[in-house]
Each structure stands twice: as C-alpha cells, then as structure tokens.
Amino acid sequence: MILTGSELRKKFLQFFASKEHLVLPSASLIPQDDPSLLLIGAGMAPFKPFFTGKMKPPSERISTCQKCIRTGDIENVGRTARHHTFFEMLGNFSFGNYFKKEAIAWAWEFLTEEIKLPKDKLWITIHTSDDEAFDIWRNEIGIYAEKIIRLEDNFWEIGPGPCGPCSEIHFDLGEARGCGKPDCQVGCSCDRYLEIWNLVFTQFDRDEAGNYTPLAKKNIDTGAGLERIASVLQGKPSNFETDLLFPIIEHTMKVAGVSYGTSAKTDVSLKVIADHARSVTVMIADGVLPSNEGRGYVLRRVLRRAVRHGRLMGIERPFLADIVDVVADIFADVYSDLNEKKAFIKKVIQQEEERFHTTLAQGIELLNAHVNDMKQRNDILLDGATAFKLYDTFGFPWELTFEILEENGMQLDKAAFDEAMKEQRERARSARQERDDKIIIPDLSALVTQRVTYNPAAETAKILVLLQ
C-alpha cells in the first residue's frame, strides 16, 4: 500500500480513534513545566504527569502524532537511512487502562491489516525476562519463535519512577541493505532491520534503591517513526526520499546546482540540510530562538550545521530562509501554524544565517593571518589556545579550523584544544543549571530587548505582533 506521509499520519490516528482513543494534537516542542527536559524527544514526554499519576489524563486512552527533536542523533543524520534531529512519533498511550495484550494486538493489526505490511518481513524483539510478551506474540499473534528475539536492552527506564520492558517491531529491508557481518541480526546498527515501532510496557515502579515493584495501574507507551514507516510504504531507500523530506532535497539541489545520487558526500549534505531545515522551522514556530544556551543553542547549532553543509556544496549566501516555504507546504495540513508564522520564522533564520556568515568571514580572515605567520616561521602546528579562542570568542566552527589547516598542510594541537573545550563544557553546564528556565533573545534585540522569563507562546505572540 502506497501512502503519503500525511495519509499515514491520519490513518494511524483514525485507527486508534476507532479503538476509543482520544486523539490529541502534537504538543509544542518546548516542554511545559518540565525543567528536566530541553526539548520533547518522544511521544510520551508531554504525558509524564499522567504516567507518574501526578495529573489525571483527559482520557485513559490517548493517541498522538508528536513532533520530536533528538539532537543526540545529529551525527547519524544523513549517515544512516533512518535518523533525524526532527521527526514525528506516532503513539498510543494507556494510562492504567489496557495493557500488553491489546497494545501488541493493535500494533500488529495496524501494520498488517490497515497498512498491509508483509507479515514475513516483520521481526519482533522483547526483553529477556518478558515471557508474557513472548506468549502474546507467539500464541495470540502467531509469530514464529525464531522471529521473536530476546534482548537485554529492551527495558525502558530513566532513573527512579515508572519503567518496564519493551517490545520493538522491525522491518527487514533485505540482505542487500545489511552490513554483511555474520552476527548481523535484528538490533544490529546497520540499515537492514529497520526499527519502526517501540511498545513500552510500563509495569514497574523503581525506587531509589533500585527495587522494582509492580504498578497497580500499568501503562502503555508506544512510539512509531512516521518517516520510517513512510519509507517502507513508499518503497524508498531512506526516510529522506519520502514525500516528508524529498521536496526539500529537490529545492536545495536547484539552489546548489547539484543532483541527488551522484556523490555520497553531496547526498549527505543534502540530507543534513533537509533534516535541519525541518528542525529549525518547527523549533522557531514553537517559540525557540537562537541563543548561546539551552534550547536556543540547540537551534543555533542545528542551523549553523545546515549552513556549513550548504557551504560544502558551494552555497555561500543565505539560503535556509527560503526553505521554510517548502517545509510549511509539507506540513500544511497538520502544522498550519507554520504558514501563519512564516514571515517571522524566515526573519529569525535570515538574521542568524547572516550573523553566521559574518562570523565565518571574520574567522577565516583571522585564521589565515595565523596560517601566514606559521608559514613564515616554518611551523605546522597551530596551538590549542588560538584554535579555541577562534571557536569560543569568535564562534568559528572548529571543524573549519581543522579543514583550513589541513588544506595548508598544517595541524592543530588537538590535545590542548580538547582540554580547553572540556573546560568550557563544564563551565557551560554549571551556567545552564543556574539559568535553565530563562532565555536571552539577543538576535531580536531591535524588537525585544529585555530578559524575559521563558513563556514561548506568549513570546511568539508578542514578537508576531511586533512584526506585523
């Protein structure tokens, strides 16, 4: 069955609505009342108070398609077929209502009957200890025992609190997509077995001492990657070729004057830009603004990385703001706020891009001066302190320092640079702890100058009014 990303999203939510779930819109990427979290990274994250019992949910069965940011996956973007910094997680949740049996049966029904994935391509993982899940998969669903793999890692917990085993559903993309290693099987990090859905069975409460007590009211938390299932349904080699991302690649191809599929290096850059453009657009729409700390720093880092990849393909002028139109079109039927906030989003991106280009020009000039100096001294090792100053004081990306030195047959005193970097990270961490829920809005200083207590919705509304 071939479905567009939008159709798949709708089908999933309609399916769970038919199983009496309350369908809620995606929550903002900015966590509400949760200082432990910088950005929402999973469908369950906005529902934490319902899982811990701190708040009563509006329904014991909820289903969503949640916007997620996972910067931890940033290095994987474009290198694996399946990782994004921004993606959408489809999910169904039970707060003390149904449990394992229904969660497994419905996931299977959706995949094999609603969207008609071939059963023989699906593999299951469960936790080593979870005989209950094994019995359901084996006896009620009828999966061969050899296709139910027990893994030690299939246990979900973050410190003390509700936790439990999980069961993942993987799609076998075929031997040709595998790493070819003799021990390649489900769970291997290569591209053969695509993890599409994770079913978490929150059945224990873990105390501070590490004791697990069964919960009186057990919960279900599931998460399925929209882009990953779309890639399977659309028969594409990666998420990036689906209609959820490819229009951005096509647009960027024109801007850069390159084609997709001709060079591995260029493909990575096109994929990184497609991914990062979605992240940046949605983060700004949800009220994140570039800054040097917290979520604003995540945004700045992702945006600058996209610019860097543009430069790798020879794009030397600001180009990201124009991509917002393409992103808003892709999400027109689900995140219509992108269209409404387009002018604002573009302005923020444009300003940040221009600022970064100035930084780059300045940094290149400074570094070239050092390089010339070193040439005269017959020196080929740039000291760590100078490189770190370029990075820390001038905001010059350290990867560029490496590259430019390399082009000149030179090197960097990496140990000294790493040491300075480590010290800076420690400083930043303690600063972040102190100011976690405050942001500064330096880039829009012409519009908003005061330091504000963080309230994204109010901030965005205020800035939109100012821009009118």
Ligand code: ATP
């Ligand atoms: P992987 O092992 O592939 O990194 P994961 O186990 O970290 O995935 P979960 O935390 O279980 O992922 O998230 C639930 C689902 O969300 C996954 O099964 C997958 O379909 C999707 N997903 C997770 N991370 C990403 C990502 N970075 N980009 C796109 N989809 C993702």
Ligand code: MG
């Ligand atoms: Mg992961």
Ligand code: MG
């Ligand atoms: Mg996984």
Ligand code: MG
């Ligand atoms: Mg998983």
